[in-house]
Amino acid sequence: MAGLSSAFAAQRLQLAAKAALAAGIAFFIAPLMPSAAANYPYYAPLGALVAMYHNVAGSMRQGLQALAGLALGIGLAVVLVNLAGPSPLTVAIFMGLGVLLGGLPWIGSGSDWIPTAALLVLLVGGSNPDDFSFGYLLQMGVGVGVGIAVNFLVFPPLHLSAAASSLDELRRVLGTQLTDMGAALKEEWPPKHEDWSSRSDELAEAARSVRHLVKEADASRRANPRRKLYPRDIDRDYRNLRGLERVTFHIQDITDVLSDVIWKGDLPYSVPLPESGPLANALTATGDLLRSFSDADGEAQEGQLETAKAAVEACMAATAVRQTDRGIVLASESVLLSLHRILRAVRETG
Structure with a gap:
């Protein structure tokens, strides 16, 4: 069901409608x-479908690369x-050359x-390959031009909202x-809710x-006449993305540390009981x-940031007064370090 719904998503339906329109216009122009x-x-x-x-x-890049190929x-x-003359040996050699040329960095x-165009000229061109080659390339060029024009003029897609909502x-x-x-730290260990681990x-x-969505939003702005109607600071989106990627890394680290502390008793990690409450509050x-x-x-966000900083500092104060057994690694210190880095990343992006 998920695949079916995505296939008929609004963006896909719009692309299909424009492809149909471009193909119809191209076929109307072709006899001329x-x-x-x-x-x-x-x-x-x-050609219109290739450029869509x-x-x-x-659309421009794909269409021009197809024509170059x-x-x-x-x-x-x-x-x-x-x-x-065409023979199994010569066809094999030239198809091999075609595949090699396909590795050119700009051909995309x-x-x-x-190799497809070469085979079509050989198989369909028959005794008049020059006329076929001319017609084939010209008609494909016309179709590519129509496809690019339709995509440019008819609701050129902007994917800015998808990027913004994905960041949120x-x-x-x-x-x-x-x-x-944080809730798991306040439960009796081992906690009943462990899906977070x-x-x-x-x-x-x-x-x-x-x-991926932020990159798509950035790409959708290029050569798009609607970008001036819907201005967006995409550089800020990239800064927020990089900050959230750092946050993701630190949260993964916290997840691994707490999972080891709770369920892997053979490891020399611990969260002292007096610190579990303040650490839960900080998380x-x-x-x-x-x-x-x-x-x-x-x-309100500034208030939330101050609250989080105060909770982390309170946990630091709780860790400062305890004494630990030698050979025991206090996992709370690792978690606090990650929380400090998370708050720093949040302050730098906002």
């Missing part, structure tokens, strides 16, 4: 092309026809079109992880997903701070 090119109208809608991408800059492939086929998505969602997820660990990979995946206050970004104003 000069000379033998008019005999190959079906390549124009193919979920952002304008990507086609030109190289057609050139290979013309060389083959002039040097030797056009790499697959090099990551803060909420990270904050929930901290508050869940297995979320480390989920947190990393969430951070990767947000990075909870920091988690509440992260979750406040989605619905609190700047003044």
Whole structure:
């Protein structure tokens, strides 16, 4: 069901509608092309589909790379026809050359079109490869131009809201992880609720997903005429992302430390009982701070930050008065260090 719903998401439906429109326009224009090119109208809608991408800059890049690959492939086929007749050996050699040329760093998505275009010229061009090559390249060029124009003029996609909401969602997820660990510290050990202990990979995946969405938002702004209507400080999004990635790393570290303390009794780590309450308060206050970004104003967030700092400092004061047995590593100190770094990252981004 998740895959089905994503396939029919609004963004995908919009892309499909624009692809259909571009293909129709390209096929309408195709018979108007000069000379033998008019005999190959079906390549124009193919070019429109090739150029259709979920952002304008990507549409231009993909379309031009495809045309570059086609030109190289057609050139290979013309060389083959002039040097030797098609045979299993010569076709194999030139297909190998096509794949090698596909490794050029600037060819990108056009790499697959090099051997494809060469084969089409050889197989479909028949006794008149020059006319076919001209018509094939021209019609594909027309289609690519139509696809880029449609994507540029018809609701060029901006993915800014997805990036903004994903940053808020990551803060909420990270904050929930901290508050869940704070609640676990106040339960009788081992705590009954232990799902938080297995979320480390989920947190990393969430951070990767947000990075992807922020990059998509950045790419969607390039060459997009709507960017001036919806201004957004994408550099700030990247700063917030980097800060949240650091926060994610430190929360993963806290998760691993507390999981070891609670469930792996053979390790020389401990959280002294007098410190468990203050440490739980520090974790909870920091988690509440992260979750406040989605619905609190700047003044409220500043208050949450001061509350979290006070809770961390109170826990530091509690650790300063205790004495430890030799050979015991106090896990609370590691957790406090991570909390300090989390608060610093929050202050630097905001």
